[in-house]
Amino acid sequence: MNSSHKAKVLLLTGASGGLGRALSALWAKSDWQLILHCHSDRDLLEEHLSGLEFRHAPMVLQADLSDPEEVLHLCGEAQKKAGRVDVLVNNAGLSHSAVVWKQDIEAWNRLLAVNLTAPFLLMRHLSPGMRSRGFGRIINISSVVAHLGVFGASAYGASKAGLNGLTASASKELISGGITVNNIALGYTSKGMIDQLQPEHREEIRVRIPAQRFGSAEELSGLIAYLASDQAAYLTGQTLHLNGGLYA
DSSP states (O other): OOOOTTOOOOEEEEESSHHHHHHHTTTTTTOOOOEEEEOOOOOHHHHHHTSSSSSSEEEEEEETTTSSHHHHHEEEEEEHHOOOOOOOOOOOOOOOOOOOGGOHHHHHHHHIIIIIIHHHHHHHHHHHHHHHOOOOEEEEEEETHHHHTTTBBBBHHHHHHHHHHHHHHHHHHHHGEEEEEEEEEEOOOOSSSGGGSSEEEEEHHHHHTTTTOOHHHHHHHHHHHTTTGGGTTOOOOOOEESSSTTTO
């Protein structure tokens, strides 16, 4: 199925975060019908959206991705309100710093639930509809941390490494239905979790990047746009590294 004759419906999780808000602004004039997920920052997201002009009015849906029942409800509401979901971008994520001998098990479980189990459940619930239409694009946002390892980031790195394996296997299971599954291992960007770091720590990271700068939302947006396109139908099961040369 070629879906280019009508606007694709794209569900972005974690749209209220810094990177999610930047992507939604970049996509305002696109031909995508956006479904924007948030958890606790709905007011922040809606205030952000109110200052933008959209080609297609976006839909905002709220859910706690650590709760499987709320993930199921999110998928049902998205398909009911928009009729379908063509593109799923698993962008939502938690970060948590702790060395392994001090890692709290509840924090570990919640981080894994949001960063790894929720993407799996979203795939599980949305892929049948994609298969029935013969078209789907699933794009997971992983991290360079899964490949480099970072002190104090064992839980986060494990969750993102899990996305790499999920992507590789799910791509083989879903390609016969016209669905591609790819993974973007994102380096350090100028929007998002980097904001949680002190300026001196951010500078320490920047100078280690061969490109000598942080990535931009525009660069991530461009890669997502290609992966979501009809032209990317033969690209699946890949982890694409977008990190300015920090890891190759």
